[in-house]
Amino acid sequence: MWWAVLTYLVPIYPLYAVLFSDTGLSGAQISALFLIWSAVGILGEVPLGALADRFSRRSALVAASLLQAVGYVVWVTLPGFAGFAAGFVLWGLGGALESGAFDALLYDGLAAHGEESRFAQVNGRVTALNLVTEIPTAGLATVLFMVGGYQLAGWVSVGVCVAGAVVASRFPEPPRDEDDDELGYVDLLRAGVREAARSVNVRHAVIVVALLGGLDAFEEYFPLMAQDWGVPSGWVPVAMAAIPLAGAAGASLGGYANRLTTLTLALVLGAAVLVLLFSGVLRAPVGLVAVAVFYGLYRMVLVVGEARLQDTIEGQARATVTSVAEIGVEVSAVALYGAWAVGEVFGVAALVAFVALLLPRWLRRTPVAAEL
Template sequence: MTQGNLIARFAFHQGIHWSITGVMIPVLVLVFQSRGLSLTEVGLVMGTWGITTMLLEVPLGGIADQFGRRRIYLLSLVINAIAAVVLLLASNLSFMLLSAALFGASRAIYSGTLDAWFYDKFQTVSGSHSFHSALALVNVVVTLGLAFGALSGGYLPDLAVQFSLSTQSMYDLNMLVVIAMNGALFALTFLLIPAEGGESAEGEAEPAIGVLKRCQQAFNASISHTVLLRVLQTTLVFGMVLSAVENLWQPYLADIIKDSGYGTEVFGILSALYFLMATCSSLFSVRLLSWLKGSHRKLLFVSYIAAGTILVLLAFSASLLAFAAGYLLFFFLFTLGGNSQSVLLNDHTQAQYRSTMLSISSLVVTVGGVVASVSFGYIADLYGIAVSWWLGALLLMFSSLLFLRIPEAQASAMTEMESL
């Protein structure tokens, strides 16, 4: 297998995986409300989802390292399908909470599995790509998969009404599609993702050092390794700022357009354009890294400073055009360093606990998001959304200084850079 073949396999697989997630994005809260839940109960359900993911994230990463990443990934698809079945049949809050817990568990099981598999496999195949450029290509397909899933998910309820499907609500077709797609992806995974050395046909697991020991090793590395510590510290801030913008942009924009005559289609158009910005950002990051002589720390520093500056300006926007331009430019810059962070995290993590470390990183993003949801939401209520964004921008720019504390020799591309 060559690098090109590996990238194509993994990108296609991940595009389908994230399109499944996209199918539920436009209707998730609407599904809960169609079952009679109040907004308070919806918050409780979403909180259960997030807390379950946080609690299971790291230990399940250790299990993936122990028993094989592909095998554990397949388990996540099964749990995800079961969660959709429970939600499809749910008629009260208790079953909604059970479904949310299962969805959260599925997310925790998936986290760090195939990403770790891809990095390890990439090191064993020949080709001219760097891992950074490979990630850029994969993330383009992932973003397109999310966009396709979200667009399809928005259309499916109308289709259900058109064909008069006898379900609890018009949104149930989305869940039926999710169940079917999980089954199809389960089978497709065997074709696209070869078994690991630790997941042989005989079912022999890689040398056992214990799940808890793997978790302990990963945690020790995360606080003692110069690069990993800086990456995780800034990842926490990334999660906080991401949550602050994602949670507050819709009410901010709604206030701007409330007397303008624009309808809710504006939110859909901006969401779609966000996916386009993420795609362009992933591709441009390869060129920018080349201009910066392969320095991941410089790329991350520049992108965080620039994104923080645009976030400050976004908080001053008072028209639809100004907001749209600032919002899209912010996310272009904000996601510009995502591939570099992944490279630094993987390059400085030992293979035996790579899934665990990636799960720790995912956990840190989630913790940052939860902290921001509470703190920045409270600040926005008291002083306004603009103040929350100013604080987030300052935090982002100050955190960028941490990248400069990474030794340059440890933060540069390990292979010669090439352009796409």
């Protein structure tokens, strides 16, 4: 749990976009940096997921934290487009190492003790911690910036990432089966991609999780919505505080929600759509309360989706299959950006409604979930 806190308690997070601007980068250069970050993550996702499957998922998490730390060192010591780009390359590689490895390590660790049915509960708590940590991180970033500017915030971020690597190095990792050792890196890479593509249940779960995960990009627009709905700029962070808290509450209920049928989950997500539509009709500060309710319900369904994806995976390349879903999340996020461009809140609601329609058929209630 402490590792989950440390991965989000990084004070440079709320500041890096402003850092780029204050360094003198243009809007086009900043967009190029984000593109580099996304491209590295997408290209490295599956190959690095297979690396975690072949060698050690725990070591992958340690390496991910260290790569991120080195990236921030580059930002602090070489501020400028080239330095920021290099830092994003390192951060992107670290993120790709981490995404599939963490879920795989957690699931197999629980399965080694016959407790894989608790994955939704534990993963939901980790997600909730991540969301709650966003609030003190913003406060910490403000204090550090006032005391020592971007330099201090950057070096503290390096220290937090190194601490995260130390914590990750102590994670228990179940022993590998002899059959796993017989498979080489390329074999595991192929096996993971093949299972994600050919197994009907896994393929459907991968697509649903990709679509659900991509919806989280909606949070990028929360500050804009608050401003457009009449919240003064200085009060936007305060007005938005309830949204991640609601998301944390929803995620923490993931273990209970995993007992629900997929039809019930679809109805829950459909109710979230109605709440979101209501907020768009209001277009007032009070509408952010409705957005918070939407976000809590959405986060609860997402935790269940991630758990049921893990339940459907039967092969040895669990991190690789999960990484395939993570690539889908990136693509799905682009679809959300398009939905916002077309219809803002109503466009996003339409996209969420589409995902809700897929749930009853494509996100099966697995035997593990049914035993809860």
